[in-house]
Amino acid sequence: MSRNDPKDPLVRSLVLLGLIPRYPKSASVQELKTALEQRGFSVTARTLQRDLGEKLSTRFPLISQNDGQTLRxxxxxQAQITLPATDTAAALAMNLAEGHLKHLLPPGVLALLEPQFATARNHLQSLQHNPLTRWAQRVRSLPNGKTLLPASVDGQVWESVATALLEQRQLQVDYFSRVKGEVKTMTLHPKGLASRGPASYLIASVGDYTDVRHFALHRIQRAEVLIDPTRDDDFDMDAYLPTAAFTPRQGTGMVELVADVHPDTAWILRETPLSEEQTLDPLPENDWLRLRVRVADDQETLWWVLGLGASILVHEPASLQKAINNNSKSLHSMYSLSSIQITVTR
Structure with missing residues (x-):
């Protein structure tokens, strides 16, 4: 028999193990039998039950529960499953990914990945004399800028959203509206999922409406995957995202940013440019440099410029200059008032 022969009981057992979900999810013998048949394996329910009860459960951390009608x-x-045995390079990649993903994924999702992370850590720790182990001990992934803690997302909600999206099924949710300050039950047609900083958003249409909206996962209090398929349409994620409400925007399109920047800022921009067409030219009167680059006319550009403070002097566009001036006036007014209040209190 070839190694991929569906008649090979070893191959069937390996495929079967890959089909068994983690607790609290479960699968009945009939569900596993159907899944095996879809993959080309013909087996009776009795044989499958014998394999699970007499062979696999004695060698793997399997749990069987009777729901009153059938055994699941x-x-x-918390089982650490390695089928097949973990590859060292893959374990290293998982180990480094853990440090990066903890800044992006909600705690509930990280908890679902913890067994895989633990397997990678244990594998690397077992390689006492392998140089890759030392690499993992000395390499870290750090976020760029101030990082907020991820919004808390219920594990069941995440599981239901992912299932509905992948299987293209409708989703019924209890959603807390920040604007209305109340919880509303609605039926969603999932289109996509977007992660932005510490929050993740489900892109979907509601009920019979065709317009696409976004829903923060951490505001979904309950989610149930429905049997009905989602409405089939030609949703373009890349076309939608620039117009999404959670995408901070100040204007539209691209603008040319012309500004004088401090030498230290210029050094950073040489190493990590804003775009491939960026130019930095020396100024005759001082050691600052003239920056010219096309950037998105959005809130992120404004935040980046404001973050540079006195290290940048913007000449164009006028809209950005105005926004900086308004921000400076608001700060000056706020801190002046604060100073007066402190004086009066004293």
């Missing part, structure tokens, strides 16, 4: 199988929620 799961992997222990």
């Amino acid at each position: 199988w799961s992997f222990d929620s």
Whole structure:
């Protein structure tokens, strides 16, 4: 028999193990039998039950529970499963990814990945004399800028959203509206998922409406995957995102940014340019440099410029100059008032 022969019981057992979900999710023998048949394996329910009860459960951390009608199988929620054995390079990639993803994913999702992260850590720790282990100990992924803690997303909500999106099924949710200050039950047609900083958003249309909206996952209090398929349409994620409400925007399109920048800022921009067409030219009167570059006319550009403070002097566009002036006036007024209040209190 070839190694991919569906008649090979070893191959069937390996595929079967990959189909068993982690607790609290579970699968019945009939569900596993159907999944195996879809993959080309013909097996009776009796044989499958014998394999699970007499062979696999004695060698793997499997859990069996009777729901009153049938026996259902799961992997222990904390089981560290390596099928096949973890590759060292893959373990290193998972180890480094853990440090990066903890700044992006909500805690509930990280908890679902913890067994894989633990497997990678244990594998690397077992390689006492492997140079890759030392690499993992000395390499870190750090966020760029101030990082907020990820919004808390219920694990069941995340699981339901992911299932509905991947299987293209409708989703019923209890959603807290920040604007209205109340919880509303609605049926969604999932289109996509977007992560922006510490928050993740489900892109979907509501009920019979065709317009696409976004829903913060951490505001979904309950989610249930429905049997009905989602409405099929030609949704373009890349076309939608620039217009999404959670994408901070100040204007539209691109503008040319012309500004004088401090030498230290110029040095950073040489190493990490804003775009490939960026230019930095020396100024005759001092050691500052003239920056010219096309950038998005959005809120992020404004935040970046404001973050540079006195290290940048913007000449164009006029809209950006105006926004900086308004911000400076507001800060001056606010801190002046604060200073007066402190004086009066004293």
